[in-house]
Amino acid sequence: MSADAEHGTLKDGRPQPFTPAHVQQVLDGHGLGLKVEHFEQTTFTSEDAARAIGCELGQIAKSMCLMVDATPVLVVASGDRRLSDAKLARRYGVGRKKVRIADAQQCLEIFGYPPGGVAPVGHRTAGIEILIDETLGRWPEIHAAAGTSFDNFTLTFEQLQQITGGTVVDCVKE
Numbered sequence: 001m002s003a004d005a006e007h008g009t010l011k012d013g014r015p016q017p018f019t020p021a022h023v024q025q026v027l028d029g030h031g032l033g034l035k036v037e038h039f040e041q042t043t044f045t046s047e048d049a050a051r052a053i054g055c056e057l058g059q060i061a062k063s064m065c066l067m068v069d070a071t072p073v074l075v076v077a078s079g080d081r082r083l084s085d086a087k088l089a090r091r092y093g094v095g096r097k098k099v100r101i102a103d104a105q106q107c108l109e110i111f112g113y114p115p116g117g118v119a120p121v122g123h124r125t126a127g128i129e130i131l132i133d134e135t136l137g138r139w140p141e142i143h144a145a146a147g148t149s150f151d152n153f154t155l156t157f158e159q160l161q162q163i164t165g166g167t168v169v170d171c172v173k174e
Contacts, residue, residue, distance in 0.1 A: 014105070018112040018122060020151040026122035027153065030163050036146040036153050044116035044149035046079030053143050053152065056080075061136055061144040061160060063118040065102035065111045068092045072102065072110045076120045076144070076160065077133035081172035088131075088171055116149035120164050130166035132157075137168070 020036045027034040043049035046060040053060075060079030065072065068088065077083055085099040092099070107115050112124030120130065136142055137157040144160070146153050161168065 015109055015112070015124065017108055017114050017117075018119070018124070018147050020147040022112075023119045023122055023146040023151070023153070026119075027163065032155070032159055032163070034153050034155050034159065034163075036151050039150050039152065042116075042149050043145065043152055048149075049143060049145075049152060050079060055143060056139070058135070059139045059142050061120065061142045063120050063145055065107045065115075065118055067100055067102050067106065069094055069098045072106070072125060072128050074111065074118075074120065074123070074128055074130045074166075075133065075171055076130065076136070076164070076166065077172055078135045081133060081135055084171060084173045087169075091169070091171075113145075113147055114149075117145050117147050117151065119146050120144050120160065120166070130164045131171055132160060132164065132166040132168045133172050134168050134170055135172060136160065 024036045039052045041052040043052050046062050049060045050057045058078045058080040061076050062079050064075045085096045088099045089096045104115050110125050143152045143154050
């Protein structure tokens with residue numbers, strides 16, 4: 001069954017956002033014992049997430065949905081870092097203006113999640129390239145969104161690489 005058939009569509013025809021239960025199912029498939037945790041306080045921004053979880057800002061693994069020209073790319077970066085569009089443009093051989101943040105509709109339709117809740121796994125579109133900010137490796141544990149701006153899960157840098165199949169790169173500003 002396709003992800004869309006499993007999750008349906010909204011009344012206006014847009015696809016239904018994936019849920020924390022979907023993220024948990026994907027995590028369970030990896031057999032690492034990772035668990036989605038729900039928070040009463042919003043985790044919409046990296047700052048919100050760090051405050052709700054009680055961790056350092058840099059421990060937040062923020063998933064950023066990008067469009068590089070017309071190609072979707074997910075970058076998982078440390079919450080205390082800013083993405084370098086110049087480094088990404090060089091990586092893909094395009095001008096900096098061709099690297100942009102996906103809009104809310106693209107986040108939902110391509111990646112499967114609303115902004116503020118994008119998980120690093122379980123995307124609607126198969127084969128999305130995932131890049132992982134190398135600076136996340138400085139933390140013994142990190143925290144990623146799990147489908148909504150109130151749900152997260154905790155994992156290690158190595159587990160993030162394992163569950164995403166992502167490529168570790170230098171993609172943030174100095």
